[in-house]
Every structure is written in structure tokens, then in C-alpha cells.
Amino acid sequence: MSKLNELKSHLKRGKVYRRKHLDQWSKSVDRDLKTLVKDGTLQKIAPGMYLYPELSSFGPTPANEEELVRKYLDDNRFLVLSPNLYNRLGVGTTQLYNTRVVYNNKRHGEVIFGNRKFSFQRKPHFPNKVTPEYLAVDLVNNLDKLAEDKQDVLKRLSNKLSSFDMKNLKKAISAYGSAKTKKIFASMLMEGGYQHAY
Structure with missing residues (x-):
């Protein structure tokens, strides 16, 4: 041979x-x-x-997307998501984005594989999978990057609080929310009559 x-x-x-x-x-x-x-x-x-x-x-x-990212990072610890997932929350986001976001512990920056664009963002903490509660926290973390009216999105999110698992939402806010995100949710939870300690 x-x-x-x-x-x-x-x-x-x-x-x-x-x-x-x-x-x-x-x-x-x-x-x-x-x-x-x-x-x-x-x-x-x-x-x-x-x-x-x-x-x-x-x-x-x-x-395969996961295979691609795993080999690029040479690591199994990452989370791939798209800002398009925010549209599932029903809070008024409708834009379609062509970038996949990869939270990881190793690399930062934009990379193009073939015709697919990935935005690698180094983060110390992120979950193993995307849940609605984590998605809500991630949306607020990235509010300034969205094309939609930010106040309208927050108002709709506030009105949908009851659809989330409150225990999981508070855990996600505590573990993954920025300082600004924590303040926004504290205000929302107070207005909705929820205990906001997290």
C-alpha cells in the first residue's frame, strides 16, 4: 500500500x-x-x-456543524447558537441572521468555514444546551446588537415571564446574566410580582 x-x-x-x-x-x-x-x-x-x-x-x-466546531477548537466544551433562535421566544424579534455564535473557553473572533460564518466568543460560563430560560437571558445580554426596538422587545419579554420555568430562569440569570441583564430582570420580576432574589 x-x-x-x-x-x-x-x-x-x-x-x-x-x-x-x-x-x-x-x-x-x-x-x-x-x-x-x-x-x-x-x-x-x-x-x-x-x-x-x-x-x-x-x-x-x-x-456537520458540531464536528466542524469541535475540530476547530480541539475541544468538546462549546455551545453553538444562532440569534435566529430568539424568534422562538415570541417577543417580537423577527430578523434573520447569517452568523452562528459559538461560546467557548478558547477562541475569539469571526471565522468562515466554506460559506458559513461563525462568531467565536470566549466566555467563562455557558450551559451545555440551549433552554428557553437561557435564551431569554442571552437575548437580554445581547440586546444592543439586535435590530428590533429594544424597549418593545423588553416589554414583550416582561409580559411572557409567566411562560418560563421561574426556578430555571433565576438560575440562568444568576449564572449567565451580565450585571446590566441582572438589573433588567430584577426590574421585570418586581413589576410582575415575582421574588427576584437570584
Whole structure:
């Protein structure tokens, strides 16, 4: 078996690889990667990152988002979300955003993989999954970045407080809310007749 074929034998479809993880199977990894990209086996999706795509009847399929982010960060600790998720809360946000936000402990800045844009934001604390309560806190944290009327969004959110699990909401405010967000929720909870200690 040639060295190039030996490298190919370790590749699995749908997986994203970093150059540094492939040099264990090749003594000329840069040359081999160049050959594999040229013959269409691999797709270069970012500097030092390659996809061995799954094939469908329409051709190669893009990388799974979680797989892409995991390989880029070289870490399992991250949370991917889109500002479009705020629209699920029913508080008047309707804008559609093309960026995915990745909360993580390692990297900060915008990165484009193929035609997908990711905004990596380093944060000390974030949950393992998105809940409605966390989403509400994240929305208020990012209020200044929204295109909608901020006061209208806050008014609608205040009117929807009863639809949240109050215990989980207070936990999310305490763990993930900025100082400004905590003040906003304290005011909302007081107006709604809720105990606002968190």
C-alpha cells in the first residue's frame, strides 16, 4: 500500500481533520494533503482543516456543524447558537441572521468555514444546551446588537415571564446574566410580582 493510500485508509466520511492529526500517517503530509484536495478526496475548509465529505445523490455534503466546531477548537466544551433562535421566544424579534455564535473557553473572533460564518466568543460560563430560560437571558445580554426596538422587545419579554420555568430562569440569570441583564430582570420580576432574589 502506498503512503498516500495508507493515509486515505484512515479517513472516515463526514469527518473533519486537522493537519496535525494526519501527520502521524504520512511523512509528507503537506504534499499528500495537496494531492487529496486536488483529486477531490478532501475539501480544504479552513487553514489546516480538511473535510472528507459524505456523498449524496447531489454530490458531497457539507460538514456537520458540531464536528466542524469541535475540530476547530480541539475541544468538546462549546455551545453553538444562532440569534435566529430568539424568534422562538415570541417577543417580537423577527430578523434573520447569517452568523452562528459559538461560546467557548478558547477562541475569539469571526471565522468562515466554506460559506458559513461563525462568531467565536470566549466566555467563562455557558450551559451545555440551549433552554428557553437561557435564551431569554442571552437575548437580554445581547440586546444592543439586535435590530428590533429594544424597549418593545423588553416589554414583550416582561409580559411572557409567566411562560418560563421561574426556578430555571433565576438560575440562568444568576449564572449567565451580565450585571446590566441582572438589573433588567430584577426590574421585570418586581413589576410582575415575582421574588427576584437570584
